[in-house]
Amino acid sequence: xxxxxxxxxxxxxxxxxxxxxxxxxxxxxxxxxxxxxxxxxxxxxxxxxxxxxxxxxxxxxxxxxxxxxxxxxxxxxxxxxxxxxxxxxxxxxxxxxxxxxxxxxxxxxxxxxxxxxxxxxxxxxxxxxxxxxxxxxxxxxxxxxxxxxxxxxxxxxxxxxxxxxxxxxxxxxxxxxxxxxxxxxxxxxxxxxxxxxxxxxxxxxxxxxxxxxxxxxxxxxxxxxx
Amino acid sequence: xxxxxxxxxxxxxxxxxxxxxxxxxxxxxxxxxxxxxxxxxxxxxxxxxxxxxxxxxxxxxxxxxxxxxxxxxxxxxxxxxxxxxxxxxxxxxxxxxxxxxxxxxxxxxxxxxxxxxxxxxxxxxxxxxxxxxxxxxxxxxxxxxxxxxxxxxxxxxxxxxxxxxxxxxxxxxxxxxxxxxxxxxxxxxxxxxxxxxxxxxxxxxxxxxxxxxxxxxxxxxxxxxx
Numbered sequence: 001x002x003x004x005x006x007x008x009x010x011x012x013x014x015x016x017x018x019x020x021x022x023x024x025x026x027x028x029x030x031x032x033x034x035x036x037x038x039x040x041x042x043x044x045x046x047x048x049x050x051x052x053x054x055x056x057x058x059x060x061x062x063x064x065x066x067x068x069x070x071x072x073x074x075x076x077x078x079x080x081x082x083x084x085x086x087x088x089x090x091x092x093x094x095x096x097x098x099x100x101x102x103x104x105x106x107x108x109x110x111x112x113x114x115x116x117x118x119x120x121x122x123x124x125x126x127x128x129x130x131x132x133x134x135x136x137x138x139x140x141x142x143x144x145x146x147x148x149x150x151x152x153x154x155x156x157x158x159x160x161x162x163x164x165x166x167x168x169x170x171x172x173x174x175x176x177x178x179x180x181x182x183x184x185x186x187x188x189x190x191x192x193x194x195x196x197x198x199x200x201x202x203x204x205x206x207x208x209x210x211x212x213x214x215x216x217x218x219x220x221x222x223x224x225x226x
Numbered sequence: 227x228x229x230x231x232x233x234x235x236x237x238x239x240x241x242x243x244x245x246x247x248x249x250x251x252x253x254x255x256x257x258x259x260x261x262x263x264x265x266x267x268x269x270x271x272x273x274x275x276x277x278x279x280x281x282x283x284x285x286x287x288x289x290x291x292x293x294x295x296x297x298x299x300x301x302x303x304x305x306x307x308x309x310x311x312x313x314x315x316x317x318x319x320x321x322x323x324x325x326x327x328x329x330x331x332x333x334x335x336x337x338x339x340x341x342x343x344x345x346x347x348x349x350x351x352x353x354x355x356x357x358x359x360x361x362x363x364x365x366x367x368x369x370x371x372x373x374x375x376x377x378x379x380x381x382x383x384x385x386x387x388x389x390x391x392x393x394x395x396x397x398x399x400x401x402x403x404x405x406x407x408x409x410x411x412x413x414x415x416x417x418x419x420x421x422x423x424x425x426x427x428x429x430x431x432x433x434x435x436x437x438x439x440x441x442x443x444x445x446x447x448x449x450x451x452x
Contacts, residue, residue, distance in 0.1 A: 004234065005234060005238060008230065008231060008234045012231060040266045040267050040268065040348070040371070041266050041350050041371050041372075041375050041378065041379060042266065042368070042370055042371025042372045042375060068378050069351060069378060069379055069380070069381070070377065070378055070379070070380055071374070071377050071378050073374060073377070073378065092355075092381070094320065094349070094351035094352050121351070122266070122350065122378070122379070123320070123349055123350070123351055123352075124267050124348065124349070125295060125320035125347070125349055125352070126320050126349075126351070126352065129318075142268070142370055144268055144368055144370030144371075144393065144396065145266070145267050145268025145370075146267075146268045148297070148299060149267050149268060151296065151297050151299070152267065152294050152295060152296055152297050152299065152348070153267060153295050153296070153348070154295070154296055155295070155318070167370065169399060170370065170396060170399050173395060173396050173399065173426075200399075
């Protein structure tokens, strides 16, 4: 990368961080727990949001923002699952940024929400660098992608609090090893929590739900501190 | 995107195009047919190159360049399959560019090669914008990713000559529909050829090999015009 380009890139990220700080403040004031969900195209981000719509229905007001280069398909899928959702199409851009989130903070879909799931553009690289003001980043990796991905795309996993390994119903058709994947993730990100599940079969979804419960107190039906 | 950023991005792409033109000229002079292979992380790009190493062994001198943010794993896999391969690690960058290719044109791995497989960084967005001087772009999409991806990431498919739909051995575990995927690809890229295969089972690999044969005459054992 040229020095000129690096300078512009730094300015863009500094500007993004300023906006992200404002967005984070807004989330705090409104009592919104925002999760930035990152992963490859087809890793299962939309499916996870759809299932979360069902898991959280009648327990908490939740909403989703869905990023893609083109099409409104994901938001339509999420709305069909019962969660208000807004599509953000990014055109040539390969990631969401804080400004795009700030622009929609007053959208009716977000009104009264306590949980906001932000589905980023499908990409393991660029979205990782952009703070959206979220409370936590969650990485989604499908077993079809291979258990080496945390080593090959370390930036994303280093910034994620939780790694969701999805599509475990496909394990027998791949060389993916769950323990090796978790070890690779911890090699680049020692702090990371790992949950394995299948959005298709429903197996392991309780792990994701438990993580949400620990972060969003209203979701917890019982007093776990007792 | 800010005007400043768009201007810098345009300059970067113009500069890249100039270098790509030089690289293309070099490929032409040396009689190298270069393929730029693009797809998501885990779509099967490395597996395709490994199998191509076996398919082309003793028929043509071939070599590979493998791009990743980190690790030398892919080049090691390709070398183990019998093809000279060089890893290009991109650090924070989410795509290869023409300059990185120009820098390695005289590497011993490429000496005498007539076929060069360039495995781009796993990403459906950013690599599509960077001409590497290749003769053709090939998009690899795994059935695990979903048949909607050509609509959601049109830029890549519009620039590809060939779409390889990989992992058809997993079809029964997904909602992926081969005809719908091909229709979606042709909706954004009417010219695109589509080949379905499984690097794991070997089914359909002849389709990829036939495409290579039509582009690299030395590969063809018989006179197909007869």
